[in-house]
Amino acid sequence: SRSGSFKKPPPIAHYNLNNVTTTPHPAENRENVLILTPMTRFYQEYWDNLLRLSYPHELITLGFILPKTKEGNQATAALQKQVTKTQKYGPEKDRFKSIIILRQDFDPPLASQAEAERHKLENQKIRRAAMAKARNSLLFTTLGPLTSWVLWLDADVIETPPTLIQDLARTNESIIVPNCFQRFWNPEKNAMDERPYDFNNWQDSDTALEMAKKMGPDDILLEGYKELPTYRTLMAYLYDPAKYRFETIPLDGVGGTTLLVKAAVHRDGAMFPAFPFYHLIETEGFAKMAKRLGWQPVGMPHYKVGYATVARA
Amino acid sequence: SRSGSFKKPPPIAHYNLNNVTTTPHPAENRENVLILTPMTRFYQEYWDNLLRLSYPHELITLGFILPKTKEGNQATAALQKQVTKTQKYGPEKDRFKSIIILRQDFDPPLASQAEAERHKLENQKIRRAAMAKARNSLLFTTLGPLTSWVLWLDADVIETPPTLIQDLARTNESIIVPNCFQRFWNPEKNAMDERPYDFNNWQDSDTALEMAKKMGPDDILLEGYKELPTYRTLMAYLYDPAKYRFETIPLDGVGGTTLLVKAAVHRDGAMFPAFPFYHLIETEGFAKMAKRLGWQPVGMPHYKVGYATVARA
Numbered sequence: 001s002r003s004g005s006f007k008k009p010p011p012i013a014h015y016n017l018n019n020v021t022t023t024p025h026p027a028e029n030r031e032n033v034l035i036l037t038p039m040t041r042f043y044q045e046y047w048d049n050l051l052r053l054s055y056p057h058e059l060i061t062l063g064f065i066l067p068k069t070k071e072g073n074q075a076t077a078a079l080q081k082q083v084t085k086t087q088k089y090g091p092e093k094d095r096f097k098s099i100i101i102l103r104q105d106f107d108p109p110l111a112s113q114a115e116a117e118r119h120k121l122e123n124q125k126i127r128r129a130a131m132a133k134a135r136n137s138l139l140f141t142t143l144g145p146l147t148s149w150v151l152w153l154d155a156d157v158i159e160t161p162p163t164l165i166q167d168l169a170r171t172n173e174s175i176i177v178p179n180c181f182q183r184f185w186n187p188e189k190n191a192m193d194e195r196p197y198d199f200n201n202w203q204d205s206d207t208a209l210e211m212a213k214k215m216g217p218d219d220i221l222l223e224g225y226k227e228l229p230t231y232r233t234l235m236a237y238l239y240d241p242a243k244y245r246f247e248t249i250p251l252d253g254v255g256g257t258t259l260l261v262k263a264a265v266h267r268d269g270a271m272f273p274a275f276p277f278y279h280l281i282e283t284e285g286f287a288k289m290a291k292r293l294g295w296q297p298v299g300m301p302h303y304k305v306g307y308a309t310v311a312r313a
Numbered sequence: 314s315r316s317g318s319f320k321k322p323p324p325i326a327h328y329n330l331n332n333v334t335t336t337p338h339p340a341e342n343r344e345n346v347l348i349l350t351p352m353t354r355f356y357q358e359y360w361d362n363l364l365r366l367s368y369p370h371e372l373i374t375l376g377f378i379l380p381k382t383k384e385g386n387q388a389t390a391a392l393q394k395q396v397t398k399t400q401k402y403g404p405e406k407d408r409f410k411s412i413i414i415l416r417q418d419f420d421p422p423l424a425s426q427a428e429a430e431r432h433k434l435e436n437q438k439i440r441r442a443a444m445a446k447a448r449n450s451l452l453f454t455t456l457g458p459l460t461s462w463v464l465w466l467d468a469d470v471i472e473t474p475p476t477l478i479q480d481l482a483r484t485n486e487s488i489i490v491p492n493c494f495q496r497f498w499n500p501e502k503n504a505m506d507e508r509p510y511d512f513n514n515w516q517d518s519d520t521a522l523e524m525a526k527k528m529g530p531d532d533i534l535l536e537g538y539k540e541l542p543t544y545r546t547l548m549a550y551l552y553d554p555a556k557y558r559f560e561t562i563p564l565d566g567v568g569g570t571t572l573l574v575k576a577a578v579h580r581d582g583a584m585f586p587a588f589p590f591y592h593l594i595e596t597e598g599f600a601k602m603a604k605r606l607g608w609q610p611v612g613m614p615h616y617k618v619g620y621a622t623v624a625r626a
């Protein structure tokens with residue numbers, strides 16, 4: 001009988017992972033992109049930049065994870081407002097396929113998110129372990145069987161070329177990071193200036209490998225600290241506006257500021273270790289894990305993206 | 314205007330991971346369970362056993378991954394037939410919340426799945442790396458924001474108590490394995506008999522740890538091979554029908570035959586390494602990774618589940 005209490009049969013879904021392509025022309029091939037952002041602060045410029053992405057929005061799913069702190073509540077409210085504005089009242093072409101907002105179930109380890117506090121060497125291990133768990137929670141619960149690409153985009157990335165996704169995918173690589181810069185007021189020049197920001201994109205050095213060998217099993221090697229010189233080749237310093245913008249170089253460590261990854265890499269199991277993995281954690285540990293799984297990360301030293309202006313102590 | 318081409322706004326979803334509980338009384342608390350099965354062969358007894366689970370089926374999502382081989386195609390067809398029968402025509406109470414069937418995008422490494430061939434020591438590393446990737450693909454694409462528990466159940470597990478999920482969760486542990494036995498015809502006794510099956514559930518030994526120390530970085534330590542005695546304590550041999558059925562013991566390695574895991578463990582990043590991780594891979598590597606993330610696996614030596622009768626060479 002079609003009437004009465006007989007419920008409709010529950011969904012049965014079939015997916016052939018072979019058909020989920022990842023090509024250098026993802027827009028033309030209608031490939032689904034999942035943009036994932038762990039977020040403690042909401043920047044309006046971040047959202048405006050997202051809206052400017054020329055990748056077909058109907059192929060983009062957004063996923064966010066925010067902590068259950070006062071700061072996280074504020075950011076959630078601000079994000080929610082823009083989400084509603086775009087998805088409900090914005091022009092059709094601005095609207096994304098779907099949006100998932102997660103509130104995390106563990107507390108961030110540090111009370112203060114002030115930049116000076118955030119970067120203190122001794123705080124980094126705990127902080128980055130928490131970040132790794134936030135990224136994993138987000139990844140494990142939002143990646144779907146039809147996702148082709150995952151774009152990791154930090155909440156403070158406010159300036160990317162609108163063709164970001166297409167440009168990174170064009171390289172035909174599986175794990176790709178552009179070079180992230182931060183605008184700031186330079187009192188010496190008495191003008192706005194920019195400086196390299198992401199020191200997690202690097203090529204290994206013999207020194208760093210030797211240091212790692214001598215470390216205790218749970219020690220980690222962090223980049224960008226005077227106390228711990230590694231002599232790694234930092235992509236941040238390789239930028240050259242005269243060079244080919246689409247040049248790629250192999251990397252051994254990557255940052256998560258702006259990071260495009262084939263979903264297949266994550267499906268193989270590559271995640272963000274919250275524990276020391278070859279003396280690396282979080283996004284740097286992810287790069288190492290991906291390499292162990294046979295995927296080579298690359299960087300684009302001459303392709304720039306812009307980071308929010310935050311005073312650094 | 315409500316007419317014409319104006320599409321309905323795309324979905325916006327909020328999830329508070331705090332509200333996804335995992336309690337010793339999951340059925341009473343309406344907790345969602347995701348049952349995940351990598352499958353090369355379809356056993357009717359496996360499906361019949363699933364149907365007998367007393368955990369409310371409307372809280373259970375099933376996820377399968379099958380290889381794109383001739384054997385995989387046959388298993389998919391057989392599975393598909395039963396899925397349709399249950400979900401479309403079966404009694405309301407038998408129907409599961411939803412079912413996801415994935416076909417994997419890489420080839421299994423070995424042509425023959427005959428048991429003798431499968432268990433050869435030299436084949437195990439490649440085989441288990443492929444298994445790990447299949448498990449990760451399944452896990453990463455099916456785990457949702459509302460999943461409380463993941464039950465890993467191999468396709469050849471054909472006999473469990475109907476209260477399996479409730480019984481394992483009752484322990485109040487985060488990673489729980491029962492003891493898996495295989496029924497077989499014993500020519501000596503001229504009768505049906507049973508023997509321990511899963512040798513991946515173990516407690517570490519000093520010998521094994523010493524062996525691991527002397528190994529090359531990419532070597533793995535496998536259990537259940539005469540060529541490689543580890544003197545680990547194997548849960549398989551601890552079964553005692555006189556003892557308390559709900560007793561738990563801490564484990565350092567686990568098998569995936571029947572394995573209940575809090576979704577939070579996976580969300581933290583615990584997956585199945587396809588590369589040597591502390592000289593362990595796949596489910597044994599998972600146990601080690603979970604421990605690194607602060608979660609302690611336990612076994613229930615006196616709680617039995619039954620494995621399909623397959624002739625062993």
Ligand SMILES: Nc1nc2c(ncn2[C@@H]2O[C@H](COP(=O)(O)OP(=O)(O)O)[C@@H](O)[C@H]2O)c(=O)[nH]1
Pocket residue numbers: 037038039040041065066067104107108109118130131134153154155156
């Ligand atoms: N959900 C969540 N997001 C976080 C947490 N800590 C940082 N983030 C976000 O993760 C990204 C990187 O963190 P950030 O503090 O900018 O790190 P930095 O760029 O290395 O200084 C940013 O998008 C932050 O908003 C956390 O504890 N939970």
Ligand SMILES: Nc1nc2c(ncn2[C@@H]2O[C@H](COP(=O)(O)OP(=O)(O)O)[C@@H](O)[C@H]2O)c(=O)[nH]1
Pocket residue numbers: 350351352353354378379380417420421422431443444447466467468469
């Ligand atoms: N998708 C997929 N499943 C597999 C593959 N190999 C084995 N399986 C399944 O994974 C589980 C464990 O494999 P099995 O061969 O039984 O391993 P054993 O119990 O260690 O001998 C079973 O459910 C198999 O059906 C594979 O290559 N791909």
Ligand SMILES: [Mn+2]
Pocket residue numbers: 154156
């Ligand atoms: Mn940042």
Ligand SMILES: [Mn+2]
Pocket residue numbers: 467469
């Ligand atoms: Mn088996």
